[in-house]
Amino acid sequence: MTETRSGTLQEISRRRLPRTVWTAGAVTALASTADNFVLFLLLWVAQPQGWSAVQTAAVVLVLRLPTLATGVLLGRAVDRWGGRRLILIDLTGRAVLLLLLVLSSRQADTLPLAPVLVLGGLCGALAPASYAGVRWLVPRIVDTEQLGRANAVVALGDQLPLILGAALAGPSLALLGAATSMVVPAGMLFVATALTLTLARPAPAAPSMPRGRIDPPADRDDARRLPPRVLALIALSTAYYFAYGPFETASPPFVRGQLGAAEGTYSLLWTLFGIGALATLTTGPLLSRRRPGVVNAVGALVWGAVMLPIAVIHDVLPAAVLFLVGGAIWGPYTTVETGALQRWVSPARHGAVFGLQRSLLAVATPLGAALAAIALQEVAPRTVLAVSAGGCALAGVLALTSRDLRRAQ
Numbered sequence: 001m002t003e004t005r006s007g008t009l010q011e012i013s014r015r016r017l018p019r020t021v022w023t024a025g026a027v028t029a030l031a032s033t034a035d036n037f038v039l040f041l042l043l044w045v046a047q048p049q050g051w052s053a054v055q056t057a058a059v060v061l062v063l064r065l066p067t068l069a070t071g072v073l074l075g076r077a078v079d080r081w082g083g084r085r086l087i088l089i090d091l092t093g094r095a096v097l098l099l100l101l102v103l104s105s106r107q108a109d110t111l112p113l114a115p116v117l118v119l120g121g122l123c124g125a126l127a128p129a130s131y132a133g134v135r136w137l138v139p140r141i142v143d144t145e146q147l148g149r150a151n152a153v154v155a156l157g158d159q160l161p162l163i164l165g166a167a168l169a170g171p172s173l174a175l176l177g178a179a180t181s182m183v184v185p186a187g188m189l190f191v192a193t194a195l196t197l198t199l200a201r202p203a204p205a206a207p208s209m210p211r212g213r214i215d216p217p218a219d220r221d222d223a224r225r226l227p228p229r230v231l232a233l234i235a236l237s238t239a240y241y242f243a244y245g246p247f248e249t250a251s252p253p254f255v256r257g258q259l260g261a262a263e264g265t266y267s268l269l270w271t272l273f274g275i276g277a278l279a280t281l282t283t284g285p286l287l288s289r290r291r292p293g294v295v296n297a298v299g300a301l302v303w304g305a306v307m308l309p310i311a312v313i314h315d316v317l318p319a320a321v322l323f324l325v326g327g328a329i330w331g332p333y334t335t336v337e338t339g340a341l342q343r344w345v346s347p348a349r350h351g352a353v354f355g356l357q358r359s360l361l362a363v364a365t366p367l368g369a370a371l372a373a374i375a376l377q378e379v380a381p382r383t384v385l386a387v388s389a390g391g392c393a394l395a396g397v398l399a400l401t402s403r404d405l406r407r408a409q
Helices: 002-014 019-045 053-081 083-103 113-126 128-140 144-176 180-196 228-244 246-258 263-287 292-312 316-330 333-344 347-375 381-399 403-407
Strands: none
Touching: 019 053, 019 083, 019 113, 019 128, 019 144, 019 180, 019 246, 019 263, 053 083, 053 113, 053 128, 053 246, 053 347, 083 113, 083 128, 083 180, 128 144, 128 333, 128 347, 144 180, 144 263, 144 333, 228 246, 228 292, 228 333, 228 347, 228 381, 228 403, 246 263, 246 347, 246 381, 263 316, 263 333, 292 316, 292 333, 292 381, 292 403, 333 347, 347 381
16 A cells, blocks of 8 residues: 555656646746746846935835735735735836836936836836745646746746846846836736736635645644744845845945946846756756755855855955856755745635735845845945845844744744
């Protein structure tokens, strides 16, 4: 009987993933690429347009801060009405807002600050719907034994934008100008909308998960209370992303000043980071089998240690190597985290939990980036990057002090 059961599980795990999973991954990739494109472009044009450090920090915060207010609400809406409907609302809404941003500019190569703050903030408010909607959908369209591979496909949609967003921002800026370039992410979102129309429509009811994979709540009060390991894992990611944030705002002046290079090198570094992340993405399902909390805590620690030497590098080649290796360490993180949360949380609360997670992570990175933008008025970019790398390592160390997270399987 045991051999038969084992053989059945192996057969399921080898079975092809449903086409819907790949479509969901494509939707995630397009939406995230549009998001990264906008951020990379705005960070690069901030100084040439004459935005002060405080104004740049405000832009970064406004793009993400509304997510904190809407993440849980949109996640609960996903639990109630299903992922597909909320994804459509998000994608079409953001596409229209970006087109309005294009129309608000009188010149192709400039972006007025006020419309960026208003329309960018509205985009940030909508973004958690797609993130939570896709992760709500996946456990409802695949077998439990296929969940790791399905999450890796979705994570591919998170990592690929690191390449595409950085690679497209530089050429688009050179060819179209800052304002007209916003047509590019708007087009991506419209394509993602068309793909979303083909997604499955599972009922909002919780998926059936095999016994032992998800701990069912003992009563209604327990269902409202998140397990300590879930809180610890989300806290780790929030601290990790916050500490990583300064890499976004400090990398443009680092490239201009310390490396003496232009936007081509800036795009290259982040493209290599994305390539490294893609190269190790498939290891996520394997790494998440035993102790996902330990895997991600150690990952944050190692990432910070590896990126720390960036502070003393003055040549493009070693900087490129560090970004490539850093991306490789970063790659499996989201796959491991997503699988753990899907299994540790009651399925009926997947939307709310992923909405909460998205809201915290979406705010953590820009908050760190905004503080770094202000710090750059007083300290060199290399100092900001060194503190950022050290903070990532510290986040991993602190997470390992959680006994519940270390033992959770």
